[in-house]
Amino acid sequence: MLKVTGITKSFGDTSVLKGVDIEVHKGDVIAILGSSGSGKTTLLRCMNFLEKADGGELVFDNESFTLSHMRHKDIIRLRKKTGFVFQNYNLFRNKTALENVTIGLTVARKEDKKKAEEIGLKMLKKVGLEDRAHFYPNELSGGQQQRVAIARALATNPEVIFFDEPTSALDPELIGEVLEVMKELAKEGMTMVVVTHELNFAKNVANTIVFMEDGKILQKASSKEFFTDQKNDRIKEFLRMINNND
């Protein structure tokens, strides 16, 4: 469904992505792991054109694109097939939870308002926040905001949703509710690419693990292989470190 090859990206003199390939099939849940600064966020942002990659190819639904020369129209069109969940939620502060969820339908896709609201409420129900539909983001907890953000990403029925550390900004007691929602989505067959430090989520929900190191993919493996039969010393060390922090 979605395949990128040879993504490169530099910020000034620092090369952040040094040729990354990643392929996403329908129904995949891919967890991207790696230490801080390894380029995980940048990779996700390049795949959604929030950052312009310097090089690389992208194939989306059998259409090919050169990442460094994307046409504006294609960017908008491709973005409409994807959703993005940010580390710090980024809910629209001037919109209620429901409006946050429906704006992609009513404004971006010019869909009927009544129908959009129906979909919006259904999505909010899915993340357990139907009763908060008319609350503003500042009236919601971090966990609730992130769940609204997931509902917002879901509303437009995307082919894939990118998550950039969706639980990293949350208090520990709020992480569970967000992970629960994501787990539910995975069960329903939603295609997801998730940058995360939550090893349990990666182990139990993801089918594929991508481990990034210094702007490259150090290892790509099935989740079972990755966690139970890890041969790479560097990754073993990484897993040990995270487990000790818990």
Add this chain to the structure above:
Amino acid sequence: MSERLIGILTDSFTKILIPGVKVTIPLTIISFSISLVIAVIMAMVQYANVPVLKQFARFYIWIVRGTPLLVQLFVIFFGLPSLGILLNPFPAAIIVFSLNTGAYDAENIRAAIEAVPKGQIEAGYSVGLSYMQIMFHIVLPQALRTAFPPLSNSLISLVKDTSLAANITVVEMFMATQRIVARTYEPLWLYIEVALIYLIFCTVLTKVQSVCEKRLRALD
């Protein structure tokens, strides 16, 4: 205070208030509305870095903020006729006040737009919105809320500044007062009277402003 003076002051009160309601207030409201449109456009072309238009905006703001309002009024009303452009006093005043207030508010709005977190814009892109849609549905509403206090202040300044239009023969409150003074020779009390009416206008606006600000703050 003599009975004659009290008579003059009560009589003049409505005579000042009527041009206040009929001229000062419309002059303020119309100019302020136009100035907001100008300000939003000037702020946006700068924020979006639109070539040429951005330089034009900088130039316009530079000229307007660097020259006295009174001089601007004179250039437009007394100066332009030399080029064959004759304007009535009221429209001339509207043009000058709109351009003047617009230049100051453009800077206020630009600062407020720049204060909207980048994440809001990226979230807009992520749900498929275009740049313009993000501007109108996300960034500007938030920026106008942030800019509300400085914008209210500029509205209040404008109410007072409209008195300068007396110099280009607009019969607003201050001009009306000057005419009564010329008839009655009571400058002290009549000018205090018109000052009080301006004070009432501004006090009402200040109250409205603080109520609105409280409401807006509840949304933050």
